[in-house]
Amino acid sequence: xxxxxxxxxxxxxxxxxxxxxxxxxxxxxxxxxxxxxxxxxxxxxxxxxxxxxxxxxxxxxxxxxxxxxxxxxxxxxxxxxxxxxxxxxxxxxxxxxxxxxxxxxxxxxxxxxxxxxxxxxxxxxxxxxxxxxxxxxxxxxxxxxxxxxxxxxxxxxxxxxxxxxxxxxxxxxxxxxxxxxxxxxxxxxxxxxxxxxxxxxxxxxxxxxxxxxxxxxxxxxxxxxxxxxxxxxxxxxxxxxxxxxx
Amino acid sequence: xxxxxxxxxxxxxxxxxxxxxxxxxxxxxxxxxxxxxxxxxxxxxxxxxxxxxxxxxxxxxxxxxxxxxxxxxxxxxxxxxxxxxxxxxxxxxxxxxxxxxxxxxxxxxxxxxxxxxxxxxxxxxxxxxxxxxxxxxxxxxxxxxxxxxxxxxxxxxxxxxxxxxxxxxxxxxxxxxxxxxxxxxxxxxxxxxxxxxxxxxxxxxxxxxxxxxxxxxxxxxx
Numbered sequence: 001x002x003x004x005x006x007x008x009x010x011x012x013x014x015x016x017x018x019x020x021x022x023x024x025x026x027x028x029x030x031x032x033x034x035x036x037x038x039x040x041x042x043x044x045x046x047x048x049x050x051x052x053x054x055x056x057x058x059x060x061x062x063x064x065x066x067x068x069x070x071x072x073x074x075x076x077x078x079x080x081x082x083x084x085x086x087x088x089x090x091x092x093x094x095x096x097x098x099x100x101x102x103x104x105x106x107x108x109x110x111x112x113x114x115x116x117x118x119x120x121x122x123x124x125x126x127x128x129x130x131x132x133x134x135x136x137x138x139x140x141x142x143x144x145x146x147x148x149x150x151x152x153x154x155x156x157x158x159x160x161x162x163x164x165x166x167x168x169x170x171x172x173x174x175x176x177x178x179x180x181x182x183x184x185x186x187x188x189x190x191x192x193x194x195x196x197x198x199x200x201x202x203x204x205x206x207x208x209x210x211x212x213x214x215x216x217x218x219x220x221x222x223x224x225x226x227x228x229x230x231x232x233x234x235x236x237x238x239x240x241x242x243x244x245x246x
Numbered sequence: 247x248x249x250x251x252x253x254x255x256x257x258x259x260x261x262x263x264x265x266x267x268x269x270x271x272x273x274x275x276x277x278x279x280x281x282x283x284x285x286x287x288x289x290x291x292x293x294x295x296x297x298x299x300x301x302x303x304x305x306x307x308x309x310x311x312x313x314x315x316x317x318x319x320x321x322x323x324x325x326x327x328x329x330x331x332x333x334x335x336x337x338x339x340x341x342x343x344x345x346x347x348x349x350x351x352x353x354x355x356x357x358x359x360x361x362x363x364x365x366x367x368x369x370x371x372x373x374x375x376x377x378x379x380x381x382x383x384x385x386x387x388x389x390x391x392x393x394x395x396x397x398x399x400x401x402x403x404x405x406x407x408x409x410x411x412x413x414x415x416x417x418x419x420x421x422x423x424x425x426x427x428x429x430x431x432x433x434x435x436x437x438x439x440x441x442x443x444x445x446x447x448x449x450x451x452x453x454x455x456x457x458x459x460x461x462x463x464x465x466x467x468x
Binding site: 016055114115119130135227242 | 267268272295297304305316342343349368374377379389390421427432433435444449457459460464
């Protein structure tokens, strides 16, 4: 089974390759769990092999780092001989929690926290040091979460929800909810001073005015305006003004 | 042709595929992609400046679920290629302008790939619904090839745009400083908006305020 687990883990790294609007990440999860199913009695000839792939390759969505947990648990129930309707209920029941826990834990917690730490190190030490600290810090948890998820799913099978509701996950969510905004808050003034260090006093004032205008526009006047569009709007205007200001 | 063109192209493709398809180990974050691209283009300082500025733009959005988000990996590569070799901060504004345009195109490119994946899934419905592992593998890996193609096209477009801007953007010294100033101001506005969104209301907002205060004290006392 170890070889199958390793193959499944590697496959979770490309789990979103076929992400689509019809089935979202379903195909990817089926692709990731396939090596685990090969160990069923009779291997690919076992009826449950194709039935499980068919079920999972339908609609499924989850945070990509926790898809291994789904793959492990959904493969395990095939080994445990869980009835197909119950296995399908488990599949559907996993969609919400694996998405929301992963989003809060990683996208709204660990990612902004790691980025902020990387930016702080870049300013205080050097940019290459910031890059390395960001990548190491982020991926220790990222790769650890992928490994833990797959192993926990495989271990728990039908009882996988208990793993997701464990103390470690709750502690991570609580920590991220405080540490992410705090670290981003620390990083912002530091990065601002670093970026403006080569500009003169009037440019610094100008950047502050542009910043306030942008904040007003994005938060109050047009809240649907995305960052990239706001940037293009401001910079497009500045390029034209700079062109005319010869 | 930009110095280190092939390395930049390769790096842009890796950074682009990291966004969704392969690994998501965050080598496509602008801080990483821009800094490495600067090294590859022969101007580490310019790459770092572009990477740090674009990272503030990237703080705007969290890549949740099927959200639409710009592809800042190839964007940072194009930005670093634009700024490389330009003295001081004069290249920063045009570089961020190029990078944002590439990131915006990348956002749409991801949608095109996802729609193509949907069509592929519909064409192969019979095999997928039969639980055919070969069919699942083929459809899945074709999705990865599509994303690789998207990343190649996006990086090539970015490097071409960088070459055009470096050669023909008619900015005076004053104009270049103006665009650079606006780039930093806009980046800070976007990052502040993202931070406010991240913190929501209540306790997390208090943590953000405490962080800003601590950061400001750090700036003043360092």
